[in-house]
Amino acid sequence: MRYDTVIMGGGLSGLMCGIALCKAGQRVAIVTSGQSSLHFNGGSLELLGYVDGQPVTHPLESINQLPAGHPYQKLGAERIAALAHEAALVLADAGLHTTGNANENHCRISPMGVMLPAWLTLEGYVALPMGKDCPWRRVLMVNVEGYLDFPVDFVVSGLRKQGLDVVVADVVTDELEQRRHTPSEMRATQLAKVLSTRVATEHLADAINVAAVDVDAILLPAIIGLTDDSLERLRQLVKLPLHLVATLPPSVAGTRMQAQLRHYFQMLGGTYLLGDTVTCASFNGDAVASVETEKLGDMPLRATHFVLATGSFMSKGLAANFERVYEPVMNLDVDADGSRSEWTRYDVLEPQPYMTYGVATTADFHVVKGGKPVPNVFAIGSVLSGHDAVKNHDGTGVSALTGLAVAHNILGK
Amino acid sequence: MAEEMQLTNTSANNFEQCLKCSICTVYCPVSAVNTAYPGPKQAGPDGERYRLKDPDFYQETLKLCLNCKRCEVACPSGVRIGDIIQQARMNHFTHRPKLRDVMLANTDFVGSMVTLVAPITNFTLGLKPVKVVMDAALAIDKHRTFPAYSGTKFERWYKKHAAAEQDTFAKHVSYFHGCYVNYNFPKLGQDLVKLMNAVGYGVRLLEKEKCCGVALMSNGLYKQARRQGETNMASMRLAIERGEEVLTTSSTCTFTMRDEYAHLLGIANDDVRAHLTLATRFLYRLIDEGSVQLAFRPDYKRRLAYHTACHMQRMGWAIYSIELLRMIPGLELDVLESQCCGIAGTYGFKKENYATSQAIGESLFQSIADANVEAVVTDCETCKWQIEMSTGVPVENPISVLADALDVEKTKKLNGL
Amino acid sequence: MNKIYSTHYDVIVIGGGATGAGTARDCALRGLKVLLVERNDFTNGATGRNHGLLHSGARYAVTDGESATECIKENMILRRIARHCVEETDGLFITLPEDDLAYQSTFVEACRKAGIRADVLDPAEARRLEPAVNPTLIGAVRVPDASIDPFRLTMANVYDARLHGAHCLTYHEVEGLIINQNRVEGVKLLNKFTGERAEVRGHITINAAGIWGQRIASMAGAKINMFPAKGALLIFGHRVNNMVINRCRKPANADILVPDDAVCVIGTTSDRVPVETVDDMRVTDEEVQVLLTEGEKLAPALATTRILRAYAGVRPLVASDDDPSGRSISRGIVCLDHESRDGIGGFITITGGKMMTYRLMAEEVTNMACRKLGRDVACTTAETPLPGSEPQQEKSIEKTISFASRAAQGRHGALADEIKADRPSDRALVCECEGVSVAEVRYAVEKLHVHNLVNLRRRTRVGMGTCQGKLCACRAASLLGRFEGDPERAKQQLAGFLDERWKGVKPVAWGSTLREAQLTATIYQGLCGIDHAVTRKEGEQ
Structure with missing residues (x-):
């Protein structure tokens, strides 16, 4: 089976990317093992909520305070503003009407009764x-x-x-x-x-x-x-x-967002393979020629471009065992500490190093294998290294924006 | 061994990979409509931990699971929730199945008895007093219409009208037709023969075919299911040795034989699995490779909706049926939101499940009504019964749709026949 | 509270472990007026941090015949009086190819001498009985080991002590002893919740403070030399084995695998640690490595089984009074009459021993207290069943009950009948892994000294399942907040609980366990912002 782009992972980043590509006329397949972590979302997307524990009021202005490896630093504030605007429009097209903008955060109420900074909040919340x-x-x-x-x-x-x-x-x-x-x-x-x-x-x-x-x-x-x-x-x-x-998960808002985005993607002609997992990739030189999935077996998915949107550890985009942290599909280069005791720290509410682990990427989000960028594979969303979604409250923002950015990268070629 | 320490975490049916995220509960069609069912998380991985300690933690309510596997499709952690529940039923449910369940489960035995007297049976099964008796005595819901039995079994038709011609082809496939094609709907089998013949493949039947056993399993007749499974695997091995792939036209039979035989019934199917496939998948592959081509009738014009059956969703193969259907120029295809129709084989036939079954299907029935199509296409025969009974819209198998739309002569020519 | 403080007791017991609780019960059953004080929660020390193994004594048979005999006697007694705390699993002592098979006969002979049934099994038979056992074993002996729930056992003792008139206080720290003319006349208490201080008087003060007993003794001017020995253990996500598996060799590291409730536990290591560190035990990477390497030899499946958490306890080893150097460890139970030993009246220390022999320790120390009080009452704890161990309903009736009710029966035995769930909202599940309902939480709060989430976990297993406290922690915290009318404090407790859970998860944070931790962080911090809701960490729970 042949597609223009095959996206591994059908959560927020994969769908945003897939939607943008379909809109531009591409033939896109998304392979996703189960439902996504959007189900733990309370009805708001967050661009950037905290830097060093301090709440952020104007996210675009605070981007430069983020560490160098942060995905936003690869985009730059100007591009972030444009992508954020586009993201809100995509959500609206998918039937998800929101309030909020990238210039100024507003507050959502968490299930713990905490006012937390947010970028876009679903209408009615x-x-x-x-x-x-x-x-x-x-x-x-x-x-x-x-x-x-x-x-x-x-x-x-x-x-x-x-x-x-x-x-x-x-x-x-x-x-x-x-x-x-x-x-x-x-x-x-x-x-x-x-x-x-x-x-x-x-x-x-x-x-x-x-x-x-x-x-x-x-x-x-x-x-x-x-x-x-x-x-x-x-x-x-x-x-x-x-x-x-918002309630504790699985959340109504998250389930709805997932369903609406997926539905919109399919309406645009995208193929959504739910409940399937990419098991391995075949390389042709440095580039990936096709990927195999658990269900399709010996009938691989071929494409010009591939996008890794598999999420972090909890979504199985990253894996850790007794010895190492690795990327399970293609064994891509990861940014992670070597020894197990460095992955975590005592005190559960302290920033945990493993949260920032992810695949290494170039400035335009090409993944890297054995020190060399893979020319036709990109990574987006939570599988990217360099950001701590629970401390910075930037997970959904990174997913939406890198998803769209990589779609543009692909289309620009 | 030490170097393999904690490199992976494994457990039976991955029950311990469960992160308790509860996403499965969102997608369970049963717990949404039946409050007696504790839900997939509780019935599955949560309950399993305690059942390992003490079998008394097994609950009767587990039988309310209709084995649609939608929980497994939704699970982001690869936990085989449905299998955990099925396995628990196999291990802990020790009562002898009721007469009704034995009857429903033995689709082939009842089928072969009934085919002999089809017109009478169809008449009798449709009679109101008979239905009332079945409802009362056997607890088979009176709203249900048994699928009509065909007068001529597919196997007999094949021997009489098709077998001889099949040898004239250079290439062959074997066909596991299943009970439904044999007893209720031989036309689907005939359509497959027509389609395969048109692209240059002769169709052979297996030396010996038994019901795949899905109904036996869901009704607690595991031993019999195992015996029949072994017979099927043995027959398929013979076909595979001849170099033939084994094709099917039923998603549920396929799923059972490929994905449940080994770990639920302990039937070795490793060697067979790769050669046992849905006809739509086989055909798609040939087209994708460029080794065959299809031509369709220019006068064919239809508006149809595709319904993804639960086990089709679980196998991840709906894409092949859909892509094939999309090749038909005159066909306008509406792909329905994938959801359970509620029948789940024999589940919906039981009086105690009727209300649950219909409540589950309601949303699908509505979307079919909204789609305003001539017919619904699906790969599962029990979905067909349910949808036809509940919506009045006829349901067809993709193979029948393809055969119907096919320009046989042109196709033959394209494929060098 | 004032009445509790102002009562003049016959006996004040310091320490809410199994020994302290057992002593309070024994005293109460003998009609003594008794107060039990615990500076933290019941079972907070070594009682709550061991294997949960009801030793047959076989482990000690070769090296310490006396302990072995004590063990098997107590083993049989506990099976009778604490039925609901014991699961009769039996145990295997396996010989692996690298072990000396000749040790087996020494072992069997020693067992028989100590009165422990020891049946030599064919390796094939052992594999049949326990499919998880290392298949390369060359020998196996079956002994009457079992698993026991120390939390349940301790609470049953507390419960019964209270039924017989005892007063029990948790979160009351002994800051000093009331000493008058070389006599201990009571304790100076600090209520750790209110900051209130009180002096409570009693004729006899019993020091059952485990490893912290050295400090208590020093308050009276008595010197006891303790050697804290840290023992680390790992909890696996589900039961790999249904029988206890031991190595048939001289006791060593990580050679016991015990099935406990819905999990199994491998342990332990053994390392001397400085006294100052005993309040904050952390499991090291090296310990994890040792436990896994050795554990895998008992049951190879452990190499790929998910680990839920690591924890460590401190064995209170006591220097023998007979050894002037203070270096050699005394074996078995140590019951010190400080009057004869140090010239301090009204003060007894009970220590040494093991969780297995808590009842015997309680009996001995209560005997001593009775002698001092001039009360001649016989001990009945070996015959009197603990509350909850009465026979439960017929299994056939149970078939229809819910998962939560059955789980509660497992935890509280016949006392589960006291859990009232008349309204549907009482039946809502708080903890789905362990089947804990709203009603059970309420019962625990009302009857089982629950002040915070850690207490609740120990009484009900909330948060002890594979998720180690995900949705259940928040649900339980909000219930506690409601019952106690202070939601902000409950949020603090919730953060403290998450930290307590994390402490055990961190050393084993890889594989599914790391995934689970990330999901928990995503929910509590990402979605809920708990890190912005609490101003400080709840200290010692």
């Missing part, structure tokens, strides 16, 4: 101005009793620390009660499934309206709007502005 007064004085926090993936007390106490007056109301509807019968499946995405019918949404709206007295806004855990327009319906049915707050 809380996005508060950063470092300015909150537009609300008094809010209603809706809670589903016994739903444990939303630590309501943590969120409420976090909001109160911000000076907000918070009223908490437990809501009960028949549909939510029904879901309770599986103690192991009281999850955001399951609740969203039962709340998706017209009747269930109405019941929820009724229950919320009873409680929403004398408040400026309603906050609801993100348990609605998985695949359909139930969130929009709910927002129309409640009498005050309603916003969602």
Whole structure:
């Protein structure tokens, strides 16, 4: 099977890259082993949230404070601004309407009740101005009793620390009660499934309206709007502005983003091979000629360009064993410390060195094997070395932007 | 041995590679509609740790899993969640299967009995009183229509009308037709013969073919499934020795024989696996290599939707069927969002599963209705029953669609016949 | 609290390990008014940091016949009185090609002499009984080893002590002893939560503080020489073996593999460490290497089995009083009457021994206390079952119960009936790996001295599964925050809990375990920003 570009990894970076290539008329296949880490996303993309532990208000201005190996340093602030703009448009084309821009961060509310800097936040989710007064004085926090993936007390106490007056109301509807019968499946995405019918949404709206007295806004855990327009319906049915707050994963927002982007990619003619894994690559000289996958077996995927978007350790884009850190598909050069004890540090909240490990790339994101750049293979997203997504809050930004940047690199040739 | 220390982490069905990320739970069609099912994570890797300690941790609710493997497709860590659950059922479920389950499971035995008296059976199975009795006595849901039994078995048709001609070809493939083609829908087998013949391949049947055993496995008849599997593998080996690839037209039979025989039933299939493939994949490869060409009728005009069956999704081979269909110029193809139809073989036939089964399929049925197509194409025969019963839209196998659209004479010419 | 502080006790027991808890129970059963004080959480010391092995005594048979005899006696007693804490796995002592097979007969003879059943098995039979065993073995002996849950065992003792009138305080540190005319008359306590200080009086003070006993003794002016011996262990993600596997040779490093609950544990190493370091034991790369290299010889599957965490405990070895140099270690149980030894009245130290013999240690020290108090009451702990070990419902009825209820029965035995889950929201799962429900968390908070997440983990196994505390940690923290009405403190605890889990994960952070750690960091820091929610690390939990 022959494609213009084969992308390994179908998460945010792979899809952004694939969409941009398809739009330009390329024949693209994405091979992805399972669903992506977007499922752990709370509904916001982050360009750059923190540098050295300090919150960032104007991300573009803070790029130059990042270390030299950071993927953003390879792009430069100017290109980042353009790519960020493009990314928001791609999301909108995929049906994911967001608020926010790259010039100035806003705040999202985390499931721990922390205000965290964000770049783009899905419509319907809380996005508060950063470092300015909150537009609300008094809010209603809706809670589903016994739903444990939303630590309501943590969120409420976090909001109160911000000076907000918070009223908490437990809501009960028949549909939510029904879901309770599986103690192991009281999850955001399951609740969203039962709340998706017209009747269930109405019941929820009724229950919320009873409680929403004398408040400026309603906050609801993100348990609605998985695949359909139930969130929009709910927002129309409640009498005050309603916003969602992220829950613990798997998240409704993340699942939705993943599905919408994938759907848009397929609509543009892209081939999405879900549940398959690239096992090895065949080289022709320095370049990769084809890759084999677990499922397609001896019928390899040939392409002009290949993109590695396989993610970090947790997504299996990188692997570590007793002896070393390596890239499992092509055994590419990685930036990582040699000895095991250097990979990690005591104190879990300290920056952990392994977080910044990844494949080594050239200035335009060509991967490197045995010290030599591979001319037709690029890497994007979390598999790139040089950034710590949990400390810098830049993971989704790096994924979206490098995905688009590499698409441009490929098309430019 | 010391130098291999902790280079990889392995465990049965990769259950310990589970990161507890819970993504599988998002994609389980059963737990979304049936609150009695504890969900793939709990039934699979979580439960398995405790079952290893004490078999009493096995729960009856595991039988609600319909083995669609959508959890495995979604799992980013390669955990074979569905297999863990299947394996647990095999290891711990010790009750003797009910008469109803034995009946449903023995698709070939019941099939061969019934084909003899097909018109009567079809009439009887369709009669309301009979359905009520089946519903009450056998707990086979009364809404279900049994797939009609064809009067002539495919094997008999083949011997009578096709066998002799097949020897005239220079190249050959073997065909595992499966129970459905043999008893219910010989036309699909005939379409395959037509298609393969047109590109220069003679089609042979296996020396001895038994039901692949998927229904036996899901109904607890593991020993019988193993016996039948061994027979199939032995027959296929003979074909492979003759230099023939073994083709199938059913995604579920293929999946069972390729991907479940070895680690669930302990049937060695390593040597056979690479030569056992779906006809669409075989054909696509020939076209991709440039060794055969297809020509289609210029007057062929249809609007169809492709439905990715669960096991097709798990095998990752839908791409071949879709790409082949896209080669037909007059065909407008709508690829539906891949989701479970709810039938899962014999699962949906059982009275206790009927509601779950239909609730699972609802979203697919809706998307079929929205697609507004003449027919749905899919590689799985049980999806066909479910979709036809639930939507009224006819369902065809891609091989039948290709055979129908094919310009046989032109194709023969293109392939030098 | 005031009533607890102001009571005048017959006995004050210092130390909430198995020995302290067992002593408190023994005293209470004999009708003594007893207070148990623990500066941290129950089972925080060596009790909670060992193999979880119910020794048959076979390991000591050749080198220390006396300990072996003690072990097998206690082994049989614990199977009776603590049924719900014991899993009757039996054990194998295997001889590998590199070992001397002649040792086997010495071993078997020594076992028989100590009263330990020891059946020599054909290697093929051993492989059949325990498929995970190294297939190259040339000999095997089957002995009545078993696995025991030390957390459960200790809590059952605490629970029963309380049922019989004992007072128990955790997070109360003994800052000093009340000494009057060469007599210890009580303890000076610091409540580590409130900062409150109190003096509590009792006739007899028993020092059961394990490795920290040296310090307690010094408060009374008595000198005990302890040699802390660090023992590191590894926990694997699931059960590789269902029988205990030992090497049939002189006891050495990493030669015992024990199936515990849903995991298995290999250990231990043994290294003398300075006394000052005992509060912060870290497992080194070298120790991990030794444990893996040796462990793999017992069960080759360990080479590819995921490791969940590493941990280390400190054995409180005591210098023999008979040796003036203070260098030689005393074997077995050491019960020191400081009155006769050092001229300090009202003060006894119980140490040495092992978790296996905690009951016997408790019996001996309680006997001594009774003698001093002039109370002639016989010990009944060898016959009186611990709460929870009563027979449970019929298995056939159990078939229908949920995963969580069954898991809870495993943890609390018959006491699981006390877990009330009448409302559906009580049945929601907090920890999915280990099947811990909201109701069980509530039960633990109400009945089992749970003040923080680490306490909760030890009582219920929350966060002890393969994920080592992912969603469950947050769920449990928010529940604790709710029960205690202080969500901000609960966030701090959550951060502390994550750090405590990480401490054990770090030495084995590769493969799936590193992937898991990254996902946990992604959720707690990336998604939740917990690092921006807490202002300091919760110190000693």
